[in-house]
Amino acid sequence: xxxxxxxxxxxxxxxxxxxxxxxxGVLRGAGGVGAGFAAGAVTAPAPxxxxxxxxxxxxxxxxxxxxxxxxxxxxKYRPSDLxxxxxxxxxxxxxxxxxxxxGHADADGAGQEREQILLARRENPRLLxxxxxxxxxxxxxxxxxxxxxxxxxxxxxxxxxxxxDGKLLNRADSTSANEAHAVAAIRWLAEQRxxxxxxxxxxxxxxxxxxxxxxxxxxxxxxxxxxxxxIGMEGAPGAQGAAIPGLRGPASVRGxxxxxxxxxxxxxxxxxxxxxxxxxxxMTATVGGLWDALLSEGRLFTITSNSDNHRxxxxxxxxxDFPPGHTFDTDGHLPDPVExxxxxxxxxxxxxxxxxxxxxxxxxxxxxxxxxxxxGRVWVDHGHLVDAVDVRLDAGHARATLxxxxxxxxxxxxxxxxxxxxxxxxxxxxxxxxxAHLDVIRGRTGPAADDRDTFVAPGTRVEHTVDTRRxxxxxxxxxxxxPARDSGYVRLRGSDGRRNGPGLxxxxxxxxxxxxxxxxxxxxxxxxxxxxxxxxxxxx
Numbered sequence: 001x002x003x004x005x006x007x008x009x010x011x012x013x014x015x016x017x018x019x020x021x022x023x024x025g026v027l028r029g030a031g032g033v034g035a036g037f038a039a040g041a042v043t044a045p046a047p048x049x050x051x052x053x054x055x056x057x058x059x060x061x062x063x064x065x066x067x068x069x070x071x072x073x074x075x076k077y078r079p080s081d082l083x084x085x086x087x088x089x090x091x092x093x094x095x096x097x098x099x100x101x102x103g104h105a106d107a108d109g110a111g112q113e114r115e116q117i118l119l120a121r122r123e124n125p126r127l128l129x130x131x132x133x134x135x136x137x138x139x140x141x142x143x144x145x146x147x148x149x150x151x152x153x154x155x156x157x158x159x160x161x162x163x164x165d166g167k168l169l170n171r172a173d174s175t176s177a178n179e180a181h182a183v184a185a186i187r188w189l190a191e192q193r194x195x196x197x198x199x200x201x202x203x204x205x206x207x208x209x210x211x212x213x214x215x216x217x218x219x220x221x222x223x224x225x226x227x228x229x230x231i232g233m234e235g236a237p238g239a240q241g242a243a244i245p246g247l248r249g250p251a252s253v254r255g256x257x258x259x260x261x262x263x264x265x266x267x268x269x270x271x272x273x274x275x276x277x278x279x280x281x282x283m284t285a286t287v288g289g290l291w292d293a294l295l296s297e298g299r300l301f302t303i304t305s306n307s308d309n310h311r312x313x314x315x316x317x318x319x320x321d322f323p324p325g326h327t328f329d330t331d332g333h334l335p336d337p338v339e340x341x342x343x344x345x346x347x348x349x350x351x352x353x354x355x356x357x358x359x360x361x362x363x364x365x366x367x368x369x370x371x372x373x374x375x376g377r378v379w380v381d382h383g384h385l386v387d388a389v390d391v392r393l394d395a396g397h398a399r400a401t402l403x404x405x406x407x408x409x410x411x412x413x414x415x416x417x418x419x420x421x422x423x424x425x426x427x428x429x430x431x432x433x434x435x436a437h438l439d440v441i442r443g444r445t446g447p448a449a450d451d452r453d454t455f456v457a458p459g460t461r462v463e464h465t466v467d468t469r470r471x472x473x474x475x476x477x478x479x480x481x482x483p484a485r486d487s488g489y490v491r492l493r494g495s496d497g498r499r500n501g502p503g504l505x506x507x508x509x510x511x512x513x514x515x516x517x518x519x520x521x522x523x524x525x526x527x528x529x530x531x532x533x534x535x536x537x538x539x540x
Contacts, residue, residue: 238308376403
């Protein structure tokens, strides 16, 4: 199918998110980078320049890789409704990820939905709309699986769910056989890409700590099965509206992380793993925790953020009624929603309304977004905390940006340059966010851990904090990291500064990290954060 020339959506100004307009103006008028966008080609981003430069000029496209429509048994909206909302709130790309179950598989929900996705693509020609699946991983939690558009996109997803979905196959228990089946599933997807049956395919683990059933050794096994396919995990889950006071009850937690260890949970996780911190998963929010333990092996593992939209807070529609004799299992989808005029139960925000994943690309297109995700050119934010982030690590002869790496001699001085564009317009809550601080988190890298279940990176800590409360507009922060001593990585984190304290591994490691909130008191608009992916430093 022909691709659009630019990613803005022609919606009236009364409903458009004006925050996205300035970035899209850049896409329309950019020079070297913009020429690639205007071409609309489905080609890989340009390779890094010679001389150790892993620092291409990038435009960041904003998206959401975890969205459910009426083709999921527990959701509500039509794909066209969700695509329109995504465009309204400034998204450039989004992925539909329907649950596998009997109805979806037997009634060919993937095939039916493909027709609706093709319609949504025609209706929103400047929004990149992917078709995907929320995979019940055998022996573990869920994951996003999605492909680049092509003739076989729905067929591959349907074959995959029938052959590898843990729910359909009754492979939910944490057994070695089920874990092996999950690894085989990732390798099967890799084969579809290798043979050209689909142009590309990616997998991301969803809400990894929610049930405690994604053990550290499983995460490593999925990554190792094919790191070009299994590229990372949700750093923050969806359902960020779940704990707005008075909305769902006194026990509610952001992300619907309201569970405790169960019979299938990995027994090594501590009790604090089962809630979110500043809306982010424990694996990501803990400085020196499981995400850092994976990064400390010197290998990229990308984090994302998303809406996981099923039912939007304060929305006034309900699920429609099935005709007599029809069910989800017979039809493979739910009836169209019906207006009630009264707010209905929900935990979620619309795609792009609160949670955003920003992916750096050099050309505009489906495969470019996937290549950017795979390369780790990613930063995420909540509440539209800032408009833009650009990160460069300079080692003299070599530079790198997010997801990249520099190779330097021991003793070479390192400089981190961060350019921030602060929020220029109120977010969807009516607030004008302000970044209060920017934390530089640094860790060492070495060989893969002997213990595949380790979830601690002892050498990782917050090394610098920059106070940004008095800065606005577009500004640049330069941080002297000193001479290179050991191989490692650096990543960034920031917040609005309204709610923080010593991190889970102590004040000396993380003096002002995100906190868990009291149950039922997790207003997400009052506690917003951003995270970037790492840049690696290889010292020789």
